[in-house]
Amino acid sequence: MGEPGVEVRGLHVRFGAVEAVAGVDLVAEAGRATGLLGCNGAGKSTTMRVLAGVVPPTAGTVRVAGHDVRRQPLEAKRAVGYCPDVGGLVPRATPWEHLQLAARLRRLPRGWEERARDLLERFELGDAAHRVTAGFSHGMGRRLSVVLAALHEPAVLLLDEPFDGVDPLGVEATLDVVADACARGATVLVSTHLRELAIEACSSMLVLRGGARVAELGAAEMAGEEGARAYRALLD
Numbered sequence: 001m002g003e004p005g006v007e008v009r010g011l012h013v014r015f016g017a018v019e020a021v022a023g024v025d026l027v028a029e030a031g032r033a034t035g036l037l038g039c040n041g042a043g044k045s046t047t048m049r050v051l052a053g054v055v056p057p058t059a060g061t062v063r064v065a066g067h068d069v070r071r072q073p074l075e076a077k078r079a080v081g082y083c084p085d086v087g088g089l090v091p092r093a094t095p096w097e098h099l100q101l102a103a104r105l106r107r108l109p110r111g112w113e114e115r116a117r118d119l120l121e122r123f124e125l126g127d128a129a130h131r132v133t134a135g136f137s138h139g140m141g142r143r144l145s146v147v148l149a150a151l152h153e154p155a156v157l158l159l160d161e162p163f164d165g166v167d168p169l170g171v172e173a174t175l176d177v178v179a180d181a182c183a184r185g186a187t188v189l190v191s192t193h194l195r196e197l198a199i200e201a202c203s204s205m206l207v208l209r210g211g212a213r214v215a216e217l218g219a220a221e222m223a224g225e226e227g228a229r230a231y232r233a234l235l236d
């Protein structure tokens with residue numbers, strides 16, 4: 001088996017007196033989607049931010065596509081496509097301008113426009129491609145954030161709350177993006193509160209509580225009423 005796409009050992013993240021992440025271990029394999037679940041404040045977004053290179057780890061080792069986020073930050077960031085839980089969009093820019101900027105920053109070769117147009121159509125954003133995002137609904141913003149994360153077919157795709165407030169067509173398009181990424185051998189992490197969508201999108205789930213990992217379950221173990229009860233029990 002090759003190197004895991006994401007490898008986190010003993011991750012701690014502290015913000016002043018708050019320990020947001022308190023010793024998380026996580027190994028996510030290439031070609032698979034892993035869910036990050038847990039209550040509000042469990043440390044999911046902070047873990048995602050560390051993987052995306054937005055927040056530095058206080059302690060622990062974090063490798064993304066084989067690159068240490070502390071020692072090789074640029075290489076690690078290049079390997080990642082990140083949909084943050086909030087923000088990330090420029091209100092006065094259109095989706096097409098966001099895509100142009102992403103393509104330039106990532107030095108994408110000619111031809112990226114076709115994939116960009118295809119993604120916009122898949123996410124029903126074709127008609128809004130040249131409207132500033134300031135007027136977007138919450139769900140439209142979520143969908144555009146997934147498009148931007150997926151544009152360059154990253155080795156590691158990080159989707160933080162991608163389904164939040166998104167309509168069924170957007171959910172379907174997001175599930176397709178996750179499946180496509182897995183099929184081409186990417187490592188996918190999806191943070192969500194929606195257990196049923198996590199089961200659809202991911203083959204295994206990591207449950208966090210109080211900044212620490214409390215369980216790792218297969219999708220089947222989370223399914224149905226029994227799975228719902230098992231998950232609920234992990235949250236208390």
Ligand SMILES: Nc1ncnc2c1ncn2[C@@H]1O[C@H](COP(=O)(O)OP(=O)(O)OP(=O)(O)O)[C@@H](O)[C@H]1O
Pocket residue numbers: 015018019020021038039040041042043044045046047085
């Ligand atoms: N920049 C920050 N400064 C101070 N505390 C922070 C900061 N970011 C996160 N925290 C704290 O860290 C803890 C974990 O937050 P985090 O956003 O990672 O949780 P989460 O599991 O993503 O929650 P949610 O499901 O509500 O999105 C919380 O107590 C939060 O208040």
